[in-house]
Amino acid sequence: MKSIFKVLIGLVVVVVAASENDVSGPSGRATSCILTGNSLDQLNEIKSSCKNIVVQNLRVPAGKSLDLTGISDTSITFKGNISFGYAEWKGPLVLISGSNVNVTGENGHVFDGQGARWWDNLGSNGGVQKPRLFKLRYLYQGVVNHLNFLNSPRHCLAIHNCTNITVNGVVMNNKDGDTQGGHNTDAVNVKGSENVFIKNTTVYNQDDCLAVRSGKNIHFEQAFCSGGHGMSIGSVGNRTNNVVEDVHITDSVVVDSDNGIRIKTVYNATGLVSGVTYNNITMRNISKFGILMRGDYLNQPRPTGNPSNGIPIRNVTVTNVRGTVQTKGTNVYILLGQGVASM
Numbered sequence: 327m328k329s330i331f332k333v334l335i336g337l338v339v340v341v342v343a344a345s346e347n348d349v350s351g352p353s354g355r356a357t358s359c360i361l362t363g364n365s366l367d368q369l370n371e372i373k374s375s376c377k378n379i380v381v382q383n384l385r386v387p388a389g390k391s392l393d394l395t396g397i398s399d400t401s402i403t404f405k406g407n408i409s410f411g412y413a414e415w416k417g418p419l420v421l422i423s424g425s426n427v428n429v430t431g432e433n434g435h436v437f438d439g440q441g442a443r444w445w446d447n448l449g450s451n452g453g454v455q456k457p458r459l460f461k462l463r464y465l466y467q468g469v470v471n472h473l474n475f476l477n478s479p480r481h482c483l484a485i486h487n488c489t490n491i492t493v494n495g496v497v498m499n500n501k502d503g504d505t506q507g508g509h510n511t512d513a514v515n516v517k518g519s520e521n522v523f524i525k526n527t528t529v530y531n532q533d534d535c536l537a538v539r540s541g542k543n544i545h546f547e548q549a550f551c552s553g554g555h556g557m558s559i560g561s562v563g564n565r566t567n568n569v570v571e572d573v574h575i576t577d578s579v580v581v582d583s584d585n586g587i588r589i590k591t592v593y594n595a596t597g598l599v600s601g602v603t604y605n606n607i608t609m610r611n612i613s614k615f616g617i618l619m620r621g622d623y624l625n626q627p628r629p630t631g632n633p634s635n636g637i638p639i640r641n642v643t644v645t646n647v648r649g650t651v652q653t654k655g656t657n658v659y660i661l662l663g664q665g666v667a668s669m
């Protein structure tokens with residue numbers, strides 16, 4: 327094992343040290359409702375009449391989303407086993423949007439994606455179409471606590487177009503994917519979102535632990551990432567929004583992964599990456615790159631090895647990064663076009 331310890335590099339990177347209505351409110355309107363069983367027939371009624379929605383031991387029918395959109399001032403509690411019928415589609419299996427919505431997973435609950443039904447080692451690059459598991463989209467003022475995900479078919483938790491949200495204590499266990507063909511099982515994927523605070527995430531998967539594609543003021547703290555591709559900004563480029571600003575990734579551990587931390591921008595694309603800090607990151611047994619920044623990314627074919635310069639990278643600070651990279655790996659690899667990186 328080689329050791330990365332207080333490496334100092336160049337300009338940009340400085341590594342220094344059912345529904346039963348069980349409670350009625352004063353108005354006679356139901357205030358708490360339970361969705362359970364194997365149908366979503368009661369869902370619309372529950373959404374329109376309940377402020378405390380409990381989803382308990384639910385089996386969501388194949389090809390349908392558990393659609394918790396368009397709600398406000400509501401709390402949602404998940405209990406027991408939430409599972410899903412098999413269909414080859416893009417998902418998401420669960421979708422939540424609204425304003426002032428709090429989501430809590432009770433002890434012992436699980437979203438069991440049973441991903442092995444889809445896994446074929448091809449992820450989203452081919453084979454059968456695999457659904458995303460859980461998406462927060464257009465969620466404003468939300469607090470999400472303690473969600474347990476098991477065996478996501480592909481991407482697990484998407485945070486798209488959300489503002490002012492906190493996500494605490496997510497656990498994603500996709501260990502089975504290591505031996506049963508899991509691929510592109512990204513844990514937390516952020517796009518087009520602002521003021522997002524993600525804390526205490528635990529991930530065992532086969533792709534990015536965090537991937538920030540666009541957004542502003544994103545915080546990712548106290549994560550433990552194992553088995554995947556590390557904590558990433560990117561890929562950035564080739565989407566409608568390609569601007570990443572103010573991302574803070576701190577106090578985290580990455581083990582047994584391809585990369586520790588990385589920034590990857592798409593070859594020939596335009597956009598901006600500005601104000602990124604990585605601080606207090608420990609890595610162990612990284613197989614490819616401890617710190618990777620590349621401007622030549624192409625999903626297919628492989629990276630060109632020839633970075634382009636349409637996506638400036640400004641004001642990136644990497645401090646207190648330490649740990650080990652396998653002997654065949656590289657501690658720090660930076661491949662950026664001339665003039666792309668600046669303070």
Ligand SMILES: *[C@@H]1O[C@H](CO)[C@@H](O)[C@H](O)[C@H]1NC(C)=O
Nearest residue numbers: 398399400401426427428469
């Ligand atoms: C959600 O939680 C926040 C902070 O804990 C609280 O201020 C807010 O009132 C809660 N909203 C709902 C709908 O329970």
Ligand SMILES: *[C@@H]1O[C@H](CO)[C@@H](O)[C@H](O)[C@H]1NC(C)=O
Nearest residue numbers: 385407408409436438440476
């Ligand atoms: C969840 O429920 C599904 C469907 O009944 C079952 O196949 C699966 O094994 C359960 N998962 C857990 C973790 O109990």
Ligand SMILES: *[C@@H]1O[C@H](CO)[C@@H](O)[C@H](O)[C@H]1NC(C)=O
Nearest residue numbers: 425465466467488489490521
């Ligand atoms: C986000 O929070 C800020 C500060 O509290 C507030 O000014 C802004 O309106 C909020 N944005 C949304 C979309 O809720």
Ligand SMILES: *[C@@H]1O[C@H](CO)[C@@H](O)[C@H](O)[C@H]1NC(C)=O
Nearest residue numbers: 472473494495496497526527
């Ligand atoms: C972190 O998340 C785990 C899993 O949800 C939880 O058991 C633990 O209490 C959380 N820790 C803190 C400090 O919130």
Ligand SMILES: *[C@@H]1O[C@H](CO)[C@@H](O)[C@H](O)[C@H]1NC(C)=O
Nearest residue numbers: 486487517518519540566567
């Ligand atoms: C949602 O976010 C995308 C970027 O991911 C952005 O292009 C789009 O305009 C946003 N949509 C809305 C309605 O804000």
Ligand SMILES: *[C@@H]1O[C@H](CO)[C@@H](O)[C@H](O)[C@H]1NC(C)=O
Nearest residue numbers: 548576577578579606607608
């Ligand atoms: C660094 O992060 C670790 C968790 O990985 C944490 O235990 C430790 O307190 C952090 N150190 C500082 C100085 O915040």
Ligand SMILES: *[C@@H]1O[C@H](CO)[C@@H](O)[C@H](O)[C@H]1NC(C)=O
Nearest residue numbers: 553581582583584611612613
């Ligand atoms: C190192 O990580 C690889 C995955 O990249 C894993 O297969 C291997 O078991 C790990 N080695 C140790 C000593 O943990």
Ligand SMILES: *[C@@H]1O[C@H](CO)[C@@H](O)[C@H](O)[C@H]1NC(C)=O
Nearest residue numbers: 593594595624626627630634
């Ligand atoms: C990159 O852009 C150049 C100039 O527009 C074009 O000739 C080339 O085909 C592009 N390459 C790829 C891989 O898109």
Ligand SMILES: *[C@@H]1O[C@H](CO)[C@@H](O)[C@H](O)[C@H]1NC(C)=O
Nearest residue numbers: 572573600601602603641669
């Ligand atoms: C650099 O980024 C940090 C946040 O990461 C921000 O607070 C600071 O204002 C930025 N500096 C410049 C010159 O943009």
Ligand SMILES: *[C@@H]1O[C@H](CO)[C@@H](O)[C@H](O)[C@H]1NC(C)=O
Nearest residue numbers: 561564592593623624625626
């Ligand atoms: C760019 O986007 C197109 C359409 O979504 C996709 O087919 C292509 O693979 C993307 N290229 C890269 C490098 O991501």
